[in-house]
Amino acid sequence: MLIINDLSIHYKSKQGDNPVICHLSFQLQEGESLAILGPSGCGKSTLINALAGSLAAESGTMEFAARDQGYPLSPKQHKIGLIPQNCGLLPWKTVRENCLLPLKIRKEYHKNKHTQELNRLSKALNIQDILNKYPNELSGGQLQRSAIARAFLLEPDLLLMDEPFSALDEITRAEARELFLRVWKYQKPTTILVTHSIEEALYLGNILSVMDAQGGNIKYQKNNPYFGQLYPDHADYLTAKQILRQQLVTKEEGMDTFE
Numbered sequence: 001m002l003i004i005n006d007l008s009i010h011y012k013s014k015q016g017d018n019p020v021i022c023h024l025s026f027q028l029q030e031g032e033s034l035a036i037l038g039p040s041g042c043g044k045s046t047l048i049n050a051l052a053g054s055l056a057a058e059s060g061t062m063e064f065a066a067r068d069q070g071y072p073l074s075p076k077q078h079k080i081g082l083i084p085q086n087c088g089l090l091p092w093k094t095v096r097e098n099c100l101l102p103l104k105i106r107k108e109y110h111k112n113k114h115t116q117e118l119n120r121l122s123k124a125l126n127i128q129d130i131l132n133k134y135p136n137e138l139s140g141g142q143l144q145r146s147a148i149a150r151a152f153l154l155e156p157d158l159l160l161m162d163e164p165f166s167a168l169d170e171i172t173r174a175e176a177r178e179l180f181l182r183v184w185k186y187q188k189p190t191t192i193l194v195t196h197s198i199e200e201a202l203y204l205g206n207i208l209s210v211m212d213a214q215g216g217n218i219k220y221q222k223n224n225p226y227f228g229q230l231y232p233d234h235a236d237y238l239t240a241k242q243i244l245r246q247q248l249v250t251k252e253e254g255m256d257t258f259e
């Protein structure tokens, strides 16, 4: 279980202190997928970067608890998969090399096991024909599917995604989301997805959160009955979308739940 407790993150510059996340607390059970929505600049990427270990917290704790024992979340101790908006593949390495790199850095690469697993993932994500290509030879969709393969090959304890499909056109995005969900269901890593798309949050998050415009806190959270359903033919689905839209545009405070 991921436990975030009283987390505060500030950016410091010559102009002064910019507190972006202030006293944020939430928990996420193992195997759950939390989709976080929020207005631009509210601190979503800041939270992802802190969880990924690339940004230090001012105060508070981020822990991963297993068998009732909590351990500070750390990229050294925990396998943290990251799928950023720009895919984050190294341009001088092939897709195959990019996928294997995190395992090699962690000294967890086992040739037979990971060759087999990369074959399975690349078939599932339809990238089997581009494994020996370089990132600059690929389309946006192929790049994002390669980044998904790289993240899942690591078998992450925590999977972080920062607007992973936002740079793709609508058709390619829909395909990438579907393929992503197919491989996610096979492994079910604990996941945090940051997105601007309400539809994407409803499709890929079994828990939905909305962050406040300021202060980096979660002002709204609920379980999502539409997780994994594409365009459900259900009036309540439209209501759910509407509620999320309102949460994003108004300053209403407090937690809410669907009937």
Ligand SMILES: Nc1ncnc2c1ncn2[C@@H]1O[C@H](COP(=O)(O)OP(=O)(O)OP(=O)(O)O)[C@@H](O)[C@H]1O
Residues within 6 Å of the ligand: 011, 012, 013, 018, 020, 038, 039, 040, 041, 042, 043, 044, 045, 046, 047
């Ligand atoms: N490296 C940085 N140094 C100083 N301030 C920063 C830095 N990165 C982000 N900020 C500020 O922190 C705030 C939150 O930024 P962040 O990128 O986390 O927001 P976001 O919710 O992900 O936005 P968006 O949805 O537009 O991507 C913004 O006011 C931003 O200007």
